Amino acid sequence: MKIPCTMPRLKGYRFPREIVAYAVWAYHRFALSTADVEDLLAERGVIVSRETVRNWVNRFGRHFADCIKRDRPGTSDKWHLDEVVVPINGVKFWLWRAVDADGNVLDILV
Template sequence: MKIPAEMPRLKGFRFPREIVAYAVWAYHRFAMSTADVEDLLAERGVIVSREAVRKWVNRFGRHFAHCIKRDRPAAADKWHLDEVVVPINGVKMWLWRAVDARGDVLDILVQPRRNAKAARRFLRRLIARFGQPRVIITDKLRSYIKPVRQLAADAEHRAHKGLNNRIEGSHRPTRKREKLMGRFKSPRQAQRFLSAHDHINTIFKSRRYRLSATSYRHARADAFDLWQSYVLEMTT
């Protein structure tokens, strides 16, 4: 990545912030394990353990996700909501995800239930942050009906599985990472990882199939510049 060679050092860290930020970026941008990132850094002459990479990802992934959420444009007024099962230690958990009409992830929430109470809790989080939408699109799960009616009375609720393909596609990276990580170890780990992973990928996945090569390169350069500014904001 094009990061200046000299940035203020992170207090208490042996490696420069450029290296820490590169490890976090590589881990979240590609389907890589901490061991893969360790080898990637070793090829560049940086000898670091996979445990150190894991700690960097856990500690600073939240920082980058926070910066991205802070600076993102206003969400579109059409939301897609869906839930997918995530087995954790033999227990069936549910990952609730919401994306807007552009496909940008609004929020994710790992919950043990797939009922009206869980739907209400998730929808309340979304409305508290983004305000009420114009349209809410869900599958035919009946648990959405009352929460949408109570919390977003003015929104048009479209319950149709065929209309929710946009969010169905957003589950694929989660499945890929889940397989690579040998499943999530706890609901807290899943929530922490996915909250960072979804938002970091938002700025680096520019829907290339819709852009010309030149436009895509400009979008990628803008994403790198944005990432660089977030690297400068890193604190211990």
């Protein structure tokens, strides 16, 4: 996990920026609930309420997303579409994947 570029100062916050960054990252990266993030932090010895996690996500989530988008490589002009049939529990599903010339996945559709 990388702390986003120039994370805002956390003056007046009880926890250091590494803990806040980890909580917001885990919430978005793994699509966890605030209760799950609360439990995850409690396992690591950080006692924090789910309301605090929700406030962190609301306050710093947009900043994380902007930094991730800015650091992501740009797409090139040429790209191609892959199609694969994937059997899941005996049922066939079609997986389409758009990939640019540099190998970056643009979108996936099942």
